[in-house]
Amino acid sequence: EEPATNAPALWGSPTVDNGACCKTLxxxxxxxxxxxxxxxxxMAERGRYVHEAARFKANPAxxxxxxxxxxVVxxxxxLADADGLSPKVAEAAYRAMVRAFIDYEQGIFAAAASRGDAPWRNS
Ligand SMILES: C=C(O[C@@H]1C=C(C(=O)O)C=C[C@H]1O)C(=O)O
Structure with missing residues (x-):
């Protein structure tokens, strides 16, 4: 079953905000x-720049x-290491995020090309 959200911690002592947080899940x-x-x-702001980047690309490659x-990864x-975030967490999250943004940008580029906007033609 899911852990209770209003019960005290089961072990250890609070680690965030010099021990001020947290008292419950x-x-x-x-x-x-x-x-x-x-x-x-x-991420939404980042996505608007990824969209913009497509305008500087000549083809899907x-x-x-x-x-x-x-x-970027x-x-x-x-940066994660310097900020106390596990680099493995940052790597996994960034690989997934950048892959998703590339797919998004490919979609933007393909739509522009099929409108005859981007210069590249498929076949
Ligand atoms: C945004 C760009 O296009 C793609 C997306 C990237 C990203 O999300 O950071 C980085 C490189 C490209 O794979 C770019 O070329 O800068």
């Missing part, structure tokens, strides 16, 4: 929900830009 999740609002807002994609891992 509900309090933990309220903070995670607050941060997710910010993360999604930032350029949309993929694997060297840049790898550099490696940078996130280094």
């Amino acid at each position: 509900g309090e933990v999740r309220g903070n995670i929900d607050r941060l997710d609002r910010e993360i999604v807002r930032l 350029q949309v993929e830009a694997p060297e840049r994609a790898e550099a 490696k940078k996130a891992m280094a």
Whole structure:
């Protein structure tokens, strides 16, 4: 069954905010929900720049830009390490996120090409 959200912790001592948080799993999740609002807002802003990037690409292979994609992941891992986030968590999250943004950008590019906007033609 799911853990109770209003019961005290079962072990250890609080680790966040110099021990001020957290007293319940509900309090933990309220903070995670607050941060997710910010993360999604930032992802939406990131997505608008990914969309914009498509305008500078001549074909789908350029949309993929694997060297840049790898550099973005490696940078996130280094930033994570400096910020106290597990680099393995950052790597997995960034690989999935960048892959999804590439697919999104491929869709934007393909739609522009089929409108006759982007110069590239499929066949
Ligand atoms: C946004 C770009 O296009 C793609 C998406 C990337 C990303 O989400 O960071 C990075 C490189 C490309 O795979 C870009 O070329 O900068």
